[in-house]
Every structure is written in C-alpha cells, then in structure tokens.
Amino acid sequence: MKILVCISQVPDTSTKVVLKDNSTTIENAGVSYIINPYDEWYALIRAIELKESGIASDVDLVTVGKANTEPVIRKALALGGDKAIRIDAESTDPYLTAVYIAEYAKSMDYDLILCGKESIDYNNGSVGSMLAELLDMDYIGFATEIKIEGNTAVVKREIEGGEETDSCKFPLVISCQKGVAEARIANMRGIMAARTRPLTVITPTVDDALTSILSYELPPAKAGVRLIDPADMDELVELLHAEAKVI
Amino acid sequence: MSVIVFVEHDAGTIKKKNFEAVHYASGIAQKMGTTVTAVILGIVDNAEIEKLGAYGAQKVLHVEDSRLGELHPRAYTSALLTAIEKEGGKIIITLNDINGRAVAPRVAAKLKAGLVVGALTYPDMDKGFVIKKAVYSGKAFAYVNITSDKKVIMLMPNTFPITETTGKTVIEKLVVDFSGKDFGIKVNEVSKVTGEVSLSDASLVVSGGRGMKGRENWYLIEDLAKELGAATACSRPVSDADWRPHHEHVGQTGGTIRPDLYIAVGISGAIQHLAGVNGSKTIVVINKDPEAPFFKAANYGVVGDAMEVLPRLTEAVKKFKQHK
Numbered sequence: 001m002k003i004l005v006c007i008s009q010v011p012d013t014s015t016k017v018v019l020k021d022n023s024t025t026i027e028n029a030g031v032s033y034i035i036n037p038y039d040e041w042y043a044l045i046r047a048i049e050l051k052e053s054g055i056a057s058d059v060d061l062v063t064v065g066k067a068n069t070e071p072v073i074r075k076a077l078a079l080g081g082d083k084a085i086r087i088d089a090e091s092t093d094p095y096l097t098a099v100y101i102a103e104y105a106k107s108m109d110y111d112l113i114l115c116g117k118e119s120i121d122y123n124n125g126s127v128g129s130m131l132a133e134l135l136d137m138d139y140i141g142f143a144t145e146i147k148i149e150g151n152t153a154v155v156k157r158e159i160e161g162g163e164e165t166d167s168c169k170f171p172l173v174i175s176c177q178k179g180v181a182e183a184r185i186a187n188m189r190g191i192m193a194a195r196t197r198p199l200t201v202i203t204p205t206v207d208d209a210l211t212s213i214l215s216y217e218l219p220p221a222k223a224g225v226r227l228i229d230p231a232d233m234d235e236l237v238e239l240l241h242a243e244a245k246v247i
Numbered sequence: 248m249s250v251i252v253f254v255e256h257d258a259g260t261i262k263k264k265n266f267e268a269v270h271y272a273s274g275i276a277q278k279m280g281t282t283v284t285a286v287i288l289g290i291v292d293n294a295e296i297e298k299l300g301a302y303g304a305q306k307v308l309h310v311e312d313s314r315l316g317e318l319h320p321r322a323y324t325s326a327l328l329t330a331i332e333k334e335g336g337k338i339i340i341t342l343n344d345i346n347g348r349a350v351a352p353r354v355a356a357k358l359k360a361g362l363v364v365g366a367l368t369y370p371d372m373d374k375g376f377v378i379k380k381a382v383y384s385g386k387a388f389a390y391v392n393i394t395s396d397k398k399v400i401m402l403m404p405n406t407f408p409i410t411e412t413t414g415k416t417v418i419e420k421l422v423v424d425f426s427g428k429d430f431g432i433k434v435n436e437v438s439k440v441t442g443e444v445s446l447s448d449a450s451l452v453v454s455g456g457r458g459m460k461g462r463e464n465w466y467l468i469e470d471l472a473k474e475l476g477a478a479t480a481c482s483r484p485v486s487d488a489d490w491r492p493h494h495e496h497v498g499q500t501g502g503t504i505r506p507d508l509y510i511a512v513g514i515s516g517a518i519q520h521l522a523g524v525n526g527s528k529t530i531v532v533i534n535k536d537p538e539a540p541f542f543k544a545a546n547y548g549v550v551g552d553a554m555e556v557l558p559r560l561t562e563a564v565k566k567f568k569q570h571k
Contacts (some may be wrong), residue, residue, distance in 0.1 A: 013274055049384065093361075120383070123503070126355070127352075129350075133357055139349065160255070178496070210360065210362070214385050218386075219386075227547075230552075244449075244528075
C-alpha cells in the first residue's frame, strides 16, 4: 500500500503578522517556518505509523514550493517517509496547488493521500477535496481516526454536530485533524537519515491561477478593555445587554 | 444565470446559518440584477423549504433522495453540478463549514472556478470580484480577487445579520443521474451530540483555559453556558490534557469561531489562541492575573478568581433573564 502525504510550509504559530509594500505583502523577514501542524502532527505521523506497523509499503511526501521550502521538507523526512517530491512553483492559489499535485500523483498509483485539515496560513482547507475531484477519488474530510482493513480505510470523522465512522475502498484522499495520531519529535537517527533520503524536484506544467490576493489588512485594534468589579457581575450583564447588545 | 446557493439542513430542519447563506446569495444577485436558485438535498418538507423564500431564494431545486441525508461529497457535487448546468449558474455560494468544505472545492475544481473560503464581505465588483477573508486564522485579512469566469464563494457563518422578507419561492424537483461512484463512502455509524449548542453555530460561547485548574471545575463553565444558551469551548492545553474533548479546542490549530460573545475564563490569551477567536464581536476576559495578554484583546475584563466570579456571573444572568 502506497501513501502520499501533502506537506505545506507555513509560518510558525507564534508569528506576528507585519505588512509591507503598501499592505500587498506579508513581511517574511524574521519569520521562522514550520511544517503545517495538521500535515505534520496528524497526516505525516499517521502515515509513518502505518509504515512502521507494516501496513504501508511506501510513504512519499509532496510539497508545492520554491527552493526555500527545502529545509522544512528535510524536517518532515527526518520524522519519516521514504522520499520527497518538491513541485517547483509558488503555492498561491488552492486550485493551482491541487492541479500540480494531481499532475504528479495521477500516474503514481497511490492508495491513500493524506493531508492536514487546512494550512494555518491561508485556512482554505480545500486542496485535499480538489485533489480528490481532479484524481477522481473519494474524499473524507476532518478525520479524527484512520484504520486500514485490507483495501479499505475505516475513518472516524467530524460531521456537523457530531461524528461518524465511514469506510471507503482505496484510493481516497483524507484530511486529518487532532486524534488521527500523536505528535512526535524527530530523533538524531531520523535527522541523519533524512540527509540521504531522495528529494526530487519536478517542474509542473504551468496553469493559470484562478484567484489572486490584492492586499492585506490587520484587524482593528480594540479600543481598550473596560474593567468590571469582580463583585458586581450585574453590571457586566447589563453592559452586555445595553451596550454590547449581545444578550 | 442565477446565483446558486447550496442549502444544508439538519435532518429536515434548516438552520439560521443556511438562511444566512441564502441572504448572502440574494445580496449578490441583486447587485448583478439576477435571481437566486437554492439547491437542497435529501428529505425535507415543502413547508420547511418554502422558508427560503423569505431570505431571497426565488426558486429552490430539491433533490429528493433519501441517500443524501448522509454526507456523500461526490453525490452532493453531482447534484450541485446538475443544478448549476440547468440554471447556467456562474456564481455558487456555500458555507465555510464541514459540508461546505467537502463539496465546494470539488465543484470549484470541476468547473475551474476560483474559490474563496470564508468570505466576510460581498464581492467588490468595482475592483474585479474582490472578497475579504481572514488569513493566519484571523491574525490578518486578505482581499482576494477571483479572476475566473465561474466563481465559488464559501461564506463564513455568522457574518451578516439576516431579516425575513415577504418573498416567496417556487419549489422544483430536480432529478440527478447519480453514478455508483457517488456513494463510494459507506457510513457505518453516526453519533450526534444532542442537547448542547454546537460550537460552530453558536452566537454565544463560554470558554475555559488552564486557569480552571481541572476538569472537575468545568461545571462552572457549563452552568454559565446553560444559563446563557451558549456553547462551551476551551484552549489547547485543556484539550491536550483531555479535560475537554478536542472538538472544543479553539485557536490557530483548533477551530476558528466568530460568535457575538466570547467569554474567556482562565485563558491567558496566547497569540495562537487569539487567532481562533478574535473575530468575536464582543470579548469578555475573566482572569486573576491582571497582566494576562488577553485583556488587551478584550472589550470587558474582570480581574478575579474564576471559581468565585463564575457563580456570581451565572446568578446575574439568571436574575437578568427573570426581569427581562
């Protein structure tokens, strides 16, 4: 059984967003980059667990990004995975990202494609679902548990107002969130091994982006907190009713 | 070429956020001088579907197939594509929620339509087709221009206030030619949370952090939530420690919510947590540490011990409701 894990490079969660160039760009100087937490903690680690338990034969990693994403790919390889593919393009539009991954994956006979539920920078959560459409596969989103029984994935997933357990035959795409696996830290052996694992760079067939970001904006600063006497919660309730008009 | 809106329902009941999606579609249709066609799937009474007229749907296409009571992304996609083709639709609206995310990207990929996930504004058509959305889980906003002919917009729930009108709708049955592949996912078991307000739909949320000291104190959060009719949430350390289930975790690596009121109790307000909640209209912070960074992001603050303040607040809400 062959697994492909989609990896995205994102700014560290502690990043404070700073705008530049007349608010058309987010400043990247001083920003440290990490593997998107959903891709790493859940999708990648679950794939590695399936390999360790002998269920998966191959675990490949794919990312869409320029050469500056390679340190993050090496970090992912240090956790596990047999080889990595970097598709040499800017990942700016979810459709383009999905098209590029699909172009690579369509001839590779992956049984299972795992991704995180969304990237923590653009929060679109749409590449997995698009990829399934482009590859004519089923898609299960927001998974919290993934088991494999023969050629079938048995997946617990979040639904509106609850959860359900689904089963679906390979091939399929699953987006992962908390519960799918426990985060782990790369050990020295993994870090050493990652240096020798193959990282292939491929050039995609250029397609048109369907969206573009014109500018950014920061949230307005709060006017300042109004402190309420902890002994007088009636006042708070009154303010929430009469001033904030939320109750 | 009407604006198409995908309307979800919960076992036959249409929720407020779905009326909001229709209302949003109607706003766009009016700008463009066209009408709204809603698409609803599964078993729903006509009386329920007719409610959509009051929010601006001139027509509803109803795919009455009991299999669609479960989420089958491919079948939903086939149904929407059939409706889009029938109506010549170029603009498709869904919500940015679990069902929307399973369907809208598929439809967008199939139609080669530009997609905006989590729209916060109507499209600005003077500058192209520009929509504001949150990025970095709310740390910033981006103005995204859709450049393709066909467009898919996933609206962030609880963004626009809605009002009923006297509008009426016409219901038409839509027959969809499903293939075997459309139902490739077998649903084995479903467990719905009942009796609680669901977090993503809630307009009021009470949330607890490490300052609650342990799961045994959570009844204080729940009592207040119950009195307010609010949903409960928590910070990441709380869900990591298994004091609360992980679907309650809000923040940059949990859920992003935008309620009218967010009451944060014993949460210091790390940047990662703020990212998931700073779209809330009003924020109340209760924390015994006056230096907690969360106070900077709050509208109202209470410096005090949660164990003492919470019962007092619950009592005050109870009193307020009696005199209202």
